[in-house]
Amino acid sequence: MKLLAKETAIYGVSSIIGKFLNWLLVPLYTYVLQQQSDYGIVTNLYAWTALLLVILTYGMETGFFRFANKEGENAQTVYSTSLIALFTTSLLFAVACVIWRMPIACALGYPTHSEFIALLGIVVAMDAFASIPFAYLRYKKRPLQFAALKLLFVGLNIVLNLFFLVLCPKIQDWGIISVWYNADYGVGYVFVANILATGIQTLCLLPAIGEGFKSLRVQKFRSSGVFSWGLLKQMLRYSLPLLVLGVCGIMNQTLDRILFPFFYDGADAQAQLGIYGACFKVAMVMMMFTQAFRYAYEPFVFAKHKDRESVEAYADAMKYYIIFSYMILLGMIFYLDLLKFIIAPSYWEGLKIVPIVLWTYIFQGVYFNLSFWYKLTDKTQWGAYFSLIGVVITFGLQAVFVPQIGYMASAASSTVCYFVIMLLSYFVGRKHLEIPYDLRRIGIYTLLVLALLAGYYSLAQLLLPNEWLKMGVGTLLLIIYCVIFYRLDGQTLIKKK
DSSP, X not given: OHHHHHHHHHHHHHHHHHHHHHHTHHHHHHHHSSSHHHHHHHHHHHHHHHHHHHHHHTTHHHHHHHHHTSTTOOHHHHHHHHHHHHHHHHHHHHHHHHHTHHHHHHHHTOTTOHHHHHHHHHHHHHHHHHHHHHHHHHHTTOHHHHHHHHHHHHHHHHHHHHIIIIIHHHHTTSTTHHHHOOGGGTTHHHHHHHHHHHHHHHHHTHHHHHGGGTTOOGGGTTTTTSOOHHHHHHHHHHHHHHHHHHHHHHHHHHHHHHHHXXXXXXXXXXXXXXXXXXXXHHTHHHHHHHHHHHHHXXXXXXXXXXXXXXXXXXXXXXXXXXXXHHHHHHHHHXXXXXXXXXXXXXXGGGGGGHHHHHHHHHHHHHHHHHTHHHHHTTOTHHHHHHHHHXXXXXXXXXXXXXXXXXXXXXXXXXXXXXXXXXXXHHHHHTTXXXXXXXXHHXXXXXXXXXXXXXHHHHHHHHSTTOHHHHHHHHHHHHHHHHHHHIIIIIHHHHXXX
16 A cells, blocks of 8 residues: 555656646636637547547557566567557558548538548547557556656647747747748647647657567567567457447546537537536546546556455555545535636636536546456456446436536536446446445545535525635535544554555
8 A cells, every 4th residue: 555655646746747737728728719619629529539549549558457467478578569559550540530531520510620630630549559658667667757758748738839829829920930820720729739749758758669679570570579469369358348348438438528519409519518628627636636546556456466465455445545535526616716717707607517527536436446346357348338338328318418408417427427337336346356345434434525515505605705705614624524534544544654
């Protein structure tokens, strides 16, 4: 647990800093882009890229961890085989997006900007390929190198966005800038900045990529141990169910933004999607924590599985993940009156989705913790079943309620989806891998959080005109939560550490 905490801190600091810096693009977009519909385009297309990224990695990241730690397998061969497979499929995808960019753009509703499809297709291809080198850095316990490269991309992306969206409009008549800069291109420069930053990050990964081919001999390609068809087939058998799982999982996360323009009846669909997307980003702090935990926890679980006492560690990790997730949830709800300023006032009408999205992230994180029972027992098909159920729930709720209540239905459908599949994973998993989760203590914290939220909302109705007084009450309630945590588990955690 100490090692997990240390690596979570490293991944977490880099992830939180990176996500926070990237988070700052949200106010930039909402304040600088001319219309809410412009941010709706960003929201919609990046939802598609998230889905495509999962398809293009087809579960190989988790497959790499599984086979690199598997007895009898050569970790170096696992790495190089994964690299070659991902490079081939990513290259084919990028070429396809460039060739067929126009029909794809017309199908998505952007016929005048087919270049967006080509740009994002290349970006997704590079990101998919880079997932294996990044997994390799995690496997080799190089969190600092991993963090530095992730932060490099974020820094470049921010600088380039500021250059194109803020600086260039002010100096567009200067020399060479006037030759290529088009002020009317607007949101298109968001995608230009992305491809430039992704390309530089990929170049910086070349040393890690090269480690996968250090034993390569061109004339003895197969015998060098660099690539193995047999190993690839085993990895695909393990990973392809994870592809279904991953596709369904990411659809549960992004289907709301992908389908919204199709289900929403109003003429302002892109503007409403822009409001929803911006307010959804306000809740990203919870996602930052979950992602940081995931980066450290996944390799930890596969390595720890060899120990007999591993299930105790899994139970502790679940409990503390929930405790700190609740702390973040309370903090964000209690200080939402401050957090709302990260987006332009014209988007504030959508802030009511933030508490719903926070619960979605918590259920998603708990489901991620629970998912290791089928990954460790090589029964990944269960993950696919759960995710398919989630997709049906998400799609059904959105199809019925989005035309009636708009983006509130989009937010609520994701929450219901993850709550259901979280419960399913827990009850099915008990039959395959018994983990002694401290349900009593988790239940106490859940009831405590619900009571604190009920008290806050009740008092907020009385203190509504005074935002500072509301935050003062929220601070007092947050202190109460922290004190109770310290008395119940904090002292024990400190003694263990």
